[in-house]
Amino acid sequence: MDYLLTDEQIMIRDMVEKFSREEIGPQARENQEKGIFPQDIVKKAGELGLMGVAYPPEYGGAGMDFMSYMLAIEQISRYCASTGVIVSAHSSLCVDPIFRFGTEEQKKKYLPDLCQGKKIGCLALTEPGAGSDAGATKTTAKLEGDHWVLNGTKQFTTNGNEAEVSVVIASTDPAQKTRGISAFIIEKGTPGFKVGKLEHKLGIKSTSTAEFILEDCKLGKENLLGEVNKGFKLSMVTLDGGRLGIASQALGIARASIDDSIKFAKEREQFDQPIANFQAIQWMIADMCTEYEASWLLTYRASLMKDKGLPYSKEAAMAKLKASEVASFCAAKAIQIHGGYGYTTEFDVERYLRDAKITEIYEGTSEIMRLVISANMLK
Ligand SMILES: Cc1cc2nc3c(=O)[nH]c(=O)nc-3n(C[C@H](O)[C@H](O)[C@H](O)COP(=O)(O)OP(=O)(O)OC[C@H]3O[C@@H](n4cnc5c(N)ncnc54)[C@H](O)[C@@H]3O)c2cc1C
Structure with a gap:
């Protein structure tokens, strides 16, 4: 869906994909098995501008738009959903309210170190x-x-x-x-x-x-x-943006589930042929891709509205609701396509399912998302 993105957005997406594939992915399994917080990755992410993508350079940020942030969180989460939410919680839930509601003194005091990843929020x-x-x-x-x-x-x-x-x-x-x-x-x-x-x-x-x-x-x-x-309003405004971070994290998990499933289905042979030849597998892949792209478009739309300064609470709730449930759906299907291997820690798909579940819960559960959407539609 590159035709929906600017050259700059494509550039940051591809840069983050490369960084995540080369630096984050290789550590992801061991870090999660041992419960290690990826300190070195966060430091490098800070050096690349990823701890303050959508904030002005005068406060240490990369000066890009929110869409670029969404694309960055998706790519990071594709390789490690833990790192995705570390960056998202830091940016959306700490940097953002300080940038949006802080005094000039507070912004000057806290934002440069936060946006450069020297401090975590x-x-x-x-x-x-x-x-x-x-x-x-x-x-x-x-x-x-x-x-x-x-x-x-x-x-x-x-x-x-x-x-x-x-x-x-x-x-x-x-x-x-x-x-x-x-x-x-x-x-x-x-x-x-x-x-x-x-x-x-x-x-x-x-x-x-x-x-x-x-x-x-x-x-x-x-x-x-x-x-x-006025802190309740501050929290709700903050969570609207945060939900798009979580929707992007969920997109990354769904995308990883699809990528791994396609690779496995082409390699694994049963009945003297790749399992990708079986219609049952093909239909699972088709459903996963369709659900992923629908979620991506909802997240894209809400991010575009945020960048244009339009109200986007309902759209953010829709994006998070859909993308989180799709992440769980895609991860569960990925395990099914991997058969018994998918249930073992030899493959990453079991981690995707465990990581996907939380996207349906934090920053507002799926039930609360439905409440936000229906309240907007019924007012
Ligand atoms: C790993 C993790 C990380 C988190 N990170 C943060 C963080 O950084 N900062 C932070 O402040 N919080 C954080 N949270 C908290 C998270 O946002 C809450 O857990 C979440 O909002 C749900 O609240 P609860 O756990 O108290 O569940 P409850 O609110 O007790 O909900 C229990 C169940 O009841 C349902 N329910 C509740 N009210 C309604 C209703 N009105 N209508 C229909 N159903 C309803 C819920 O959807 C859910 O199914 C985190 C949680 C986890 C597990």
């Missing part, structure tokens, strides 16, 4: 009692004199163990519920702020998923991100 929104219902946040931030004091527990933060800059959501006026929520920037090492339990997961095993514990964590007024009590 994250967003801590979820809590034990506040998942899909993100407005039910119990972490509090109280203004005491010149300082904010935060108390509470955040859960499931991607990049939480490595992040040096965290955007943390807390309630500043519990009685006002979603109208009483604010966002804060917290640096690693701030007294009263520590990483707690790290989750053991089904997939994306090279990423950290961390608990944050805040105990009388004292922050200066300059750590407030955006306006006081």
Whole structure:
């Protein structure tokens, strides 16, 4: 579908594909087996501009558009979905809200190191009692004199163990519920702020998923991100962009499932011929490719709308809903095409299925995506 892309977008896509194939792919299996965070890859990605694709050079970014970012996340995730979400959570959930809602001082202070991959970022929104219902946040931030004091527990933060800059959501006026929520920037090492339990997961095993514990964590007024009590809106706007990052991650997993299946189907012989000769296999490949291209077009459309400054919440939800379910579909079919081999760790397709499942859950489950879409259609 190159005819839908500019020369510059094709160039970045192909550059990221080469980098991912040569540098990320060869490490992916071992890193996930051992649960190793790919620090060296993140450093190299930073040097290539991939930790701040869609942000201006004055803040250390690569100065490209959001479409280029979508293409980059897809290519990275094609070779390693863990690395894909490390880059996506960093960019969409930390760099983006600081760029969009930060003061000039905050942007100058945090963005250059984040966009160049010298520091890793994250967003801590979820809590034990506040998942899909993100407005039910119990972490509090109280203004005491010149300082904010935060108390509470955040859960499931991607990049939480490595992040040096965290955007943390807390309630500043519990009685006002979603109208009483604010966002804060917290640096690693701030007294009263520590990483707690790290989750053991089904997939994306090279990423950290961390608990944050805040105990009388004292922050200066300059750590407030955006306006006081406007943090829920900030989170929702941030998640709209984040969902396109996850849709792109899902596209990468679907594409890898297709590529591996085609290769295997041409090589594997049964009944004295390649299994690619059997119509049952051909139809699976046809369905996988059709679903992938439909998902790609939905993600492309929402990214284009974002680049044009149009409202794109519904379109982002549609792209994430479709692409995530298609990633699971394609990965499951890839295992079927690989037969018994697909069920073993000798091939990557079992990893694709484990990695695909989370795309249906984080940054809003498929049920919440359907809720966002229907709310837009029924208003
Ligand atoms: C690996 C991983 C990484 C993550 N990374 C981050 C991160 O970086 N930052 C962060 O803040 N969070 C992160 N999360 C949290 C993630 O976004 C939440 O897990 C997700 O939004 C769902 O919340 P929950 O787990 O509390 O499930 P629940 O909200 O408890 O949902 C349970 C089930 O109920 C359904 N449900 C809930 N409400 C409704 C409704 N109104 N209508 C219909 N069905 C409903 C859900 O769809 C789901 O099927 C991560 C989670 C994981 C597992």
